[in-house]
Structure formats: structure tokens, C-alpha cells
Amino acid sequence: MKNIPIASVERVAKYIRCLKHLQKKGEEIVSSKKLAEHTQVTPEQVRKDLSYFGKFGKTGTGYNIKKVVKRLSNILKGRKNWNVCIIGAGALGTALSRYQGFKSAGYNIVALFDKDPEKIGKKIGSAEVYDIKKFSxxxxxxxxxxxxxxxxxxxxxxxxxYIAKSQIKGVLNFVPVTLNFNTKRKIAIIEVDLAQKLYILSYLTKK
Amino acid sequence: MKNIPIASVERVAKYIRCLKHLQKKGEEIVSSKKLAEHTQVTPEQVRKDLSYFGKFGKTGTGYNIKKVVKRLSNILKGRKNWNVCIIGAGALGTALSRYQGFKSAGYNIVALFDKDPEKIGKKIGSAEVYDIKKFSxxxxxxxxxxxxxxxxxxxxxxxxxYIAKSQIKGVLNFVPVTLNFNTKRKIAIIEVDLAQKLYILSYLTKK
DNA sequence: GCCAATTGTGAAATTTAATTGCAATAGTTT
DNA sequence: AAACTATTGCAATTAAATTTCACAATTGGC
Known part of the structure; x- marks a missing residue:
């Protein structure tokens, strides 16, 4: 895999989500046209995006949902599930640790970290809150x-x-501050700024 | 305002966030160079992004942080603060309603909605939970x-x-389903799929 | 065997982003 | 007040990324 547009990767994750949904409804085969309708893109786009990762469909017929879901999530997630931790056992951290979507996508929340002695030792969902000092x-x-x-x-x-000194490879950051790790090893970062989303939303409503 | 790239709009929101941070630290003036360092883009990019929205700086000097923050957030958010509601008073909805970042960006959570009679009537943070039937x-x-x-x-x-029948103009959707309003009036939608973020994060760590 | 449906993919077109170069301006120093 | 430095705003250009187009190739149904 070399130069796959990040926009395509993002859409592929969206396709997985949509395909799982269709699967639940009992469907087995889907065409690029139908998948495109559900995800609000064009059929050409769907085919193009998928083509970056290989051949998934059968000409004249469409895509076998089950197979495609499996192969695509193997590509994005890898074959094994991931263990994930949450740093910060406040309201947001707690809510995220209970969020079912992570688990069903193959990401298990197995630990929380905090520095508040009140919180350390408690169980939230299926995970325990640990002292951030023990992070590494x-x-x-x-x-x-x-x-x-x-x-x-x-x-x-x-x-x-703490993260810089640990073995963490990827970070999903809900804190509205641009991260800046001073490490040789590369840490992937995705920023989710919730307030920013509202800014953009209100901007869009005016257009 | 016509064809402003959405990527620029997103970065502008990021600039606002960064400028507010600098403001807190007591700074008054900032150059495109400095702002660029903090937000991990190039100075040219900063100037370009801002230029879509007008002139903000003083040649030879830089940008007056206070003024720029005010003008930019007026552009994205408008002059008035917004009232916002949260639909779903579960773990995530509750956590979001307590999230301070919304308020400080000028978005006030003034109501929650749920269909669970247990939850209706309760107060969460500063907002009450209402029956979803009364949404409109x-x-x-x-x-x-x-x-x-x-x-x-x-x-x-x-x-x-419920949303289609109401006066709602913009939606921030945390539910991993592509929305599809059948309305004549345009409703702006921003999707935040948390599990998708992890897919992409794990994909990035492998590159 | 023919027809309609549908994929996969190069190539073209379009959109978005990055780079360059520079005149103009503001403040600072001599 | 002249020279100097820092910095913006823009126009022009180049480059990169993304989307769209067009069509051969294939499949399954009738």
C-alpha cells in the first residue's frame, strides 16, 4: 500500500459501517450503486476507493457483503483486535469507556488512567482506573x-x-490543544475537537 | 463568501482555538509564522486561509490576537451565541452536556431530550431532560x-x-449511521463516528 | 446466446493546496 | 529622517490530491 488518499481511507471506514448495517438487515449482496446511495457518495467513488485496496466485487453481480466487511476491516484494523486505554476518567472519559461502538469495531477499552486518588481503583464498565504514574x-x-x-x-x-515515554503508537485526542510529541518514533495522532465541529456546523448553516 | 475550501474553514477554527490559548497566556500580537508553528502548518497557509475571510493583520507587525479572535469567531459562529440541544441522555449525551468546551466557544447546551420516562425531568448540568415528544x-x-x-x-x-419536523438547521451526529433527512429545507450535518476514528488511527500506525 | 447489470481502472478533468515572489507598510535603530 | 527589518496580503504559478468519465470485461438471468 503506498499512496492511498486519506479521504479514501475515511470513506472505506464509512463503507464498513454501512455494510455491517446492511448485513444486520439480512442482505448478502450489494452493488456499488446501492452502497453509494447509503453513504452519499457516487458509485464511481465507491469503486475507486475500494480499488486502492484490491478487488472486492464480482463483475455484473456486486459485492458479497460478508467477505468485503471482513477483508476491509482486516486492512484497516488488522487481523487482531486492539487493546485501547483512555486517559482521563472524567465525564467524557467515562462515557467513552462505555461506548459500545468501540468494542463492536474490534477495539477493547481495557484500562483508564487518572491522577485523582478518588478515581484510582474504581471500575468503569469493564475496565479499571489506574494511577497515571503507572502508565508505561x-x-x-x-x-x-x-x-x-x-x-x-x-x-x-x-x-x-507519559505517552512519549511509553509504547503507545496512536492517539485519539479529544483535548482542544495541538499535540506535539518530541519522540523519534512516530506516533499517529487524530484530533477530535468537539467545539470546532460546532463552529463549522454553524458556519455551514449560514451558507 | 463563496468557494472557501472546507479544509481552510477547519483550520480557521483551529486558529481560533490556538489564539485563545495564546491570549490566556497574555500574548497580544502574533505573527503568521508563530501561529503556524503552534498549529503545525506553514505561515503561507495561515495567511492564505485568513485571506479568504478578509484582512486581519498589520503589515510588518502581525495580528492583534484579541481582534482576530473576535472577528473570526463572528464569521464562523456569528455574532450571537447559539442554543444547542442534545438528543439522547445516555452516557455520551450526559458527558457532552457537561463538556465545558462548548460553552466557552459560545454554544450553550440548554436542553436534552430522551424517551425514557426515568430520565425525563432530571437535570443534567445546567439543562433539563425533556420528553422527545415535545421536541418541536x-x-x-x-x-x-x-x-x-x-x-x-x-x-x-x-x-x-422529530428533527425533520422541527426548526433545527444543523446536526452534529455521533450515531454511526448516515443520516438522510427528507426535507426541503437544508439541514447541515456533521458526522462524528468515533469507531471510525480508531479504524483510521490503527491504519495510520501501520504505515 | 443474448441482454442487462455491474465491476475495475486508466486517463482526463477538476479541485484544493502549496510555493514563490514581491510591493507595501509599520515599527525600530542609527 | 533615512535606513533597516519584519511581516502582511496577494497574484501567479506549480504541484498534488481527488473526483469524474468512459469503457472493456465479466457475470448471471432469461
């Missing part, structure tokens, strides 16, 4: 490579350090 | 034009109907 140890022991950050903005620098 | 009435009464959807996927169609 526990992520190693539990084979955690992905972290979700949901702490107050003031604590972000502290968290950055 | 209450959003009208409270002058709510933006809605955040955080219900289980099964309930999405029901919610779509």
Missing part, C-alpha cells in the same frame, strides 16, 4: 498501543510526557 | 437551531423524524 508499566503489561486522551486542557503536557 | 415545541420555545444526536443506533430513524 500497565500499557506494556496489557499490550495497549492506542490511547484516547480526555483530560482537562491544563493536564495535557503531563499526559504528553 | 421546546426547541422552538428555547430558540434552538442546532442539535447533537447521541442515541443508540436503533432509535435514529425516530429521531430523524
Amino acid at each position: 508499566d500497565i500499557t506494556k503489561k496489557k499490550d495497549i498501543k492506542l490511547a484516547i486522551i480526555a483530560v482537562p486542557a491544563e493536564s495535557i503536557e503531563e499526559v504528553e510526557e | 415545541d421546546i426547541t422552538k420555545k428555547k430558540d434552538i437551531k442546532l442539535a447533537i444526536i447521541a442515541v443508540p443506533a436503533e432509535s435514529i430513524e425516530e429521531v430523524e423524524e
Whole structure:
């Protein structure tokens, strides 16, 4: 895999989600046209996006949903499920740890971290809250490579350090601060700025 | 305003966030170079993005942070703050209603909606949970034009109907289902699919 | 065997983004 | 007040990314 447009990767994740939905409804075969309708893109776009990753369909017939879902999620997620931790056991962190969508996509929340002694030791959903000081140890022991950050903005620098020193490879950041890891190893970062989404939403409503 | 690339709009929201941060630290003037460093883009990009919306800086000096923040957020958000509601008073909806970032960006959560009688009537943060049946009435009464959807996927169609019949103009959707309003009036939609983010994150870590 | 449906994919077209170069301006120094 | 430095705003250009188009090739149904 070399130069796959990131926009295509994002749409592919969307296709997976849609295909799973169709699967639940009992469908087995779908055409690029139908999939496109459900995801609000063009059929050509669907075919193009998929073509970056291989051949998935049967000419004249369409796509076998089950097979495509399996192959695509193998490509994005890999064959194994991931262990994920959440840093920050506040309202947002707690809500995220209970979010079912992660698990059904193959990402298991197996630990939370916080520095508040009140919270440390508690169970939230199926995961325990650990002392952030033990971050490196526990992520190693539990084979955690992905972290979700949901702490107050003031604590972000502290968290950055813990992550930099650990084995974490990817970060999903809900804190409205641009992260800046000073590490040689590359850490993938995805920023989710919720307030920014509202800015853009209100901007769009005026157009 | 005509053909402003959405990528530019998104970066502008990021600039606002960064400028507010600098403002807190007591800075008054910033150059495109400095702002670019903080947001991980190039100075040329910063100037280009801003130029879509007007002139903001003073040649030879830089940008007056306070003024720029004000003008930019006026452009994205408008002059007035927005009233926002959250549909779904579960874990995610509750966490979102407590999220401070919305308020400080000028978006006030003034109501939640749910169909569970257990939840209706309760107060969460500063907002009350209302019966979803009263959606149209209450959003009208409270002058709510933006809605955040955080219900289980099964309930999405029901919610779509309520929104379609209301005065809502923009929707921030956390439910992993592509929305499809059958309305003449245009409703702006932004999708936030949390599981999708993890798919992409794990894909990125492999590159 | 013919017909309609549908995929996969190069090539073209379009859109978006990045780069360059520079005149104009503001503040600072000498 | 002249020279100097820093910096914006823009126009022009180039490059990159993304989308659309067009069609051969294939499949399954009738």
C-alpha cells in the first residue's frame, strides 16, 4: 500500500459501517450503486476507493457483503483486535469507556488512567482506573498501543510526557490543544475537537 | 463568501482555538509564522486561509490576537451565541452536556431530550431532560437551531423524524449511521463516528 | 446466446493546496 | 529622517490530491 488518499481511507471506514448495517438487515449482496446511495457518495467513488485496496466485487453481480466487511476491516484494523486505554476518567472519559461502538469495531477499552486518588481503583464498565504514574508499566503489561486522551486542557503536557515515554503508537485526542510529541518514533495522532465541529456546523448553516 | 475550501474553514477554527490559548497566556500580537508553528502548518497557509475571510493583520507587525479572535469567531459562529440541544441522555449525551468546551466557544447546551420516562425531568448540568415528544415545541420555545444526536443506533430513524419536523438547521451526529433527512429545507450535518476514528488511527500506525 | 447489470481502472478533468515572489507598510535603530 | 527589518496580503504559478468519465470485461438471468 503506498499512496492511498486519506479521504479514501475515511470513506472505506464509512463503507464498513454501512455494510455491517446492511448485513444486520439480512442482505448478502450489494452493488456499488446501492452502497453509494447509503453513504452519499457516487458509485464511481465507491469503486475507486475500494480499488486502492484490491478487488472486492464480482463483475455484473456486486459485492458479497460478508467477505468485503471482513477483508476491509482486516486492512484497516488488522487481523487482531486492539487493546485501547483512555486517559482521563472524567465525564467524557467515562462515557467513552462505555461506548459500545468501540468494542463492536474490534477495539477493547481495557484500562483508564487518572491522577485523582478518588478515581484510582474504581471500575468503569469493564475496565479499571489506574494511577497515571503507572502508565508505561500497565500499557506494556496489557499490550495497549492506542490511547484516547480526555483530560482537562491544563493536564495535557503531563499526559504528553507519559505517552512519549511509553509504547503507545496512536492517539485519539479529544483535548482542544495541538499535540506535539518530541519522540523519534512516530506516533499517529487524530484530533477530535468537539467545539470546532460546532463552529463549522454553524458556519455551514449560514451558507 | 463563496468557494472557501472546507479544509481552510477547519483550520480557521483551529486558529481560533490556538489564539485563545495564546491570549490566556497574555500574548497580544502574533505573527503568521508563530501561529503556524503552534498549529503545525506553514505561515503561507495561515495567511492564505485568513485571506479568504478578509484582512486581519498589520503589515510588518502581525495580528492583534484579541481582534482576530473576535472577528473570526463572528464569521464562523456569528455574532450571537447559539442554543444547542442534545438528543439522547445516555452516557455520551450526559458527558457532552457537561463538556465545558462548548460553552466557552459560545454554544450553550440548554436542553436534552430522551424517551425514557426515568430520565425525563432530571437535570443534567445546567439543562433539563425533556420528553422527545415535545421536541418541536421546546426547541422552538428555547430558540434552538442546532442539535447533537447521541442515541443508540436503533432509535435514529425516530429521531430523524422529530428533527425533520422541527426548526433545527444543523446536526452534529455521533450515531454511526448516515443520516438522510427528507426535507426541503437544508439541514447541515456533521458526522462524528468515533469507531471510525480508531479504524483510521490503527491504519495510520501501520504505515 | 443474448441482454442487462455491474465491476475495475486508466486517463482526463477538476479541485484544493502549496510555493514563490514581491510591493507595501509599520515599527525600530542609527 | 533615512535606513533597516519584519511581516502582511496577494497574484501567479506549480504541484498534488481527488473526483469524474468512459469503457472493456465479466457475470448471471432469461
